[in-house]
């Protein structure tokens with residue numbers, strides 16, 4: 001997720017922008033592996049005045065890479081999303097292994113059917129059971145992607161779920177890499193934050209695929225309409241955000257509006273799904289998880305925009321506890337809530353692959 005937006009006009013005051021070479025003393029000073037104070041930074045790296053210290057600035061590429069393993073004010077920003085990437089990567093591995101029926105069969109079967117007892121569908125079912133909805137649609141959890149052990153889960157395709165996992169992993173690794181490398185140079189700064197924008201767009205688009213694909217399996221025209229609409233919107237967003245012109249500060253509102261439009265457009269298919277399947281508890285619980293996702297993302301965005309708590313005590317949260325780190329954690333939690341919702345919708349469709357309801 002983006003933290004430091006490239007500030008094009010402000011960089012006019014940097015030595016590079018003025019076409020003057022950095023004098024060797026200054027260059028040496030910056031390339032040393034030394035953490036700097038906010039006021040020592042070039043303007044393109046100045047973003048949050050409430051974080052006073054522990055900045056890396058224009059270190060060598062090797063030193064920048066190795067800084068992932070040392071303490072500075074981006075360490076936890078890097079690792080919160082790298083951690084999220086590893087969680088979704090693990091889900092991807094387990095999901096892919098479950099599709100493998102030949103070759104790795106022995107190991108895969110043991111791994112997927114015995115070792116992996118994913119808690120979310122079980123947790124969702126616990127809620128479901130507790131509300132006395134004991135019908136044939138909900139049975140025993142037997143594996144990660146096949147919580148209904150007695151239904152043939154091969155009857156529904158798995159790729160929309162994998163699309164979501166891919167989007168989440170891409171967004172999180174782009175964010176993590178951006179926080180690691182954007183301090184290396186102004187060129188890197190511009191490149192990585194644009195990559196971060198594109199990653200966010202990709203994750204938003206990919207998040208739509210699983211729930212819409214499975215919920216509208218029996219309404220294929222609507223499915224095509226919703227998925228093509230969000231894909232076109234997403235491609236336009238990615239194209240726009242990768243263009244240097246639109247990464248300028250004056251287009252910040254445009255970018256924010258683009259993300260909001262993409263995210264909130266989910267309300268339309270969600271309402272449609274509720275209208276079509278309001279009697280099915282899996283769908284209702286899935287929409288509650290989607291609501292939780294929206295609340296988690298919004299809470300995270302609230303920290304991001306308000307820069308709380310470092311605003312209250314500048315300099316006290318430089319290394320740990322500042323708003324961007326909290327924002328990152330909420331993003332991962334939001335994506336996990338969406339995973340639960342998607343698994344529940346898959347479960348719903350798996351119970352009726354032939355559109356009985």
Ligand SMILES: [Zn+2]
Pocket residue numbers: 001002003077175179324328
């Ligand atoms: Zn971020």
